Amino acid sequence: MSWREIGRQLNITHTVISRLIRKHVATGNVQDRQRSGRPRKTMARDDRMLLRLARQEPRSASRTLRDRWQVNARLSLSTLKRRLKAGGLSSRRPIRRPLLT
Template sequence: MGATRRHIDRTFNCSQTTISKLLIRYQQTGQTQDRPRSGRPRVTTPDEDHNIRQTHLRNRCVTATSTAATALGHVISRRTVLRRLYTAGTRAYRPFRGMALTRLHRQRRL
């Protein structure tokens, strides 16, 4: 289009390096799409992971299945929700009910 790289990076609010790399990629491949990467792509974005955690913290009694159905606009599995909560530091703990009383404890109480 005839615009300078400095004008383009100010327009899109990104660095000059990004514009240079995109230009080189376009000259080499004829397109600006990302190259294929190894590994399976993630189902959720970091923002969606944060949303899952916030939804769970608002109501801790909700199961992972119902969180998966309501937290995002698309369907994710129960295991995905559990993994995201686990990596966020939200783990399930068994409530402490007290020490188990032995026969000696019961005798001393009586």
């Protein structure tokens, strides 16, 4: 079969098929190689725990969440905020308005 025919059957473009075939011929494998960069300090399970904690206590500050979050490593507040944002949670501040009487 041609690359285009394979792509039509799998609903993938022919360029992806050709790249995978060339990679398989060169390396004998189609998996991605390990990328450079620092490994994450937290696992997916730790991130889910953080999101659960944040949903249980929606008004808690990020410092409080960090102290209650039981992770082996100490993390910065920016890392914690990135994990929350990746999980779909973002910080908000209440709008200051005069009290109604």
